[in-house]
Amino acid sequence: MTRLVILGMINLSIFVLSQNSNAEKNTYKLPELLKRVEAKYKESKTLTAKFNQLNQSSTLGVTKENKGDLWVKRPNLLRWQTYEPDANLLVSNGKKFWFYTPPFDEEEPGQVIIKKSSEAHSKLANALMSGSFSLVKDVKLKAKGENHFIIIPKKGTAGDLTQAEVFIEKGTLYIYKIILKHKGGNRSTILLSSIQLGKVIKDSLFNFDPPSGTEVFEE
DSSP states (O other), rough: OOOHHHHEEEEHHOOOOOOOOOOOOSOOOOHHHHHHHHHHHTTTSEEEEEEEEEEEEETTTTTEEEEEEEEEEEETEEEEEEEESOOEEEOOOEEEEEEOOOOOSSSOOOOOEEEOOOOOOHHHHHHHHOOOOGGSSSEEEEEEEETEEEEETTHHHHHHHHEEEEEEETTTTTTEEEEEEGGGGOOEEEEEEEEESSOEEEEEGGGGOOOOEEEEEOO
């Protein structure tokens, strides 16, 4: 298995949550704090942040930390760029989705997976990052604490995801922590910092032109 496939399986299972296109209407009442968060995020077309992502493998018994930057532009543009410890890039322009791994050394080619965004995006993933909670379907939502909420997707609608937890910073109303739990016990914690809403971002940031010599896997 190539290193791109390995990294892709880890990152896509953490970040990309499949969602049933025939979702039913919400069956939950949005808590007041999440209403305020959603209203605040709706005022801005963009979100930028730095992230620390802790991936815990129950099988291997290890935790891996990734660091990078995140850009989101409504309604469906995304750039998730990891710098440490291994560089990789996830980009979507709303039509196409790229997952790129640069070469480890000059003698190796970089590699990129290209998919249709409809196969990689989900309303649930977008909601967790951009605060659009009222758009999420086929889930149960309950308050765990004053600023801590649990989202449980309907069986069969979110791949191997069993639960998502969202933490809100009450002063700023920012979503600052997300915990994703998967079948088998794997767990990912995403910490967001340096969050900015409304920053001007050019659409060109959400396109990707693979460097010359890159190995391309189009699905």
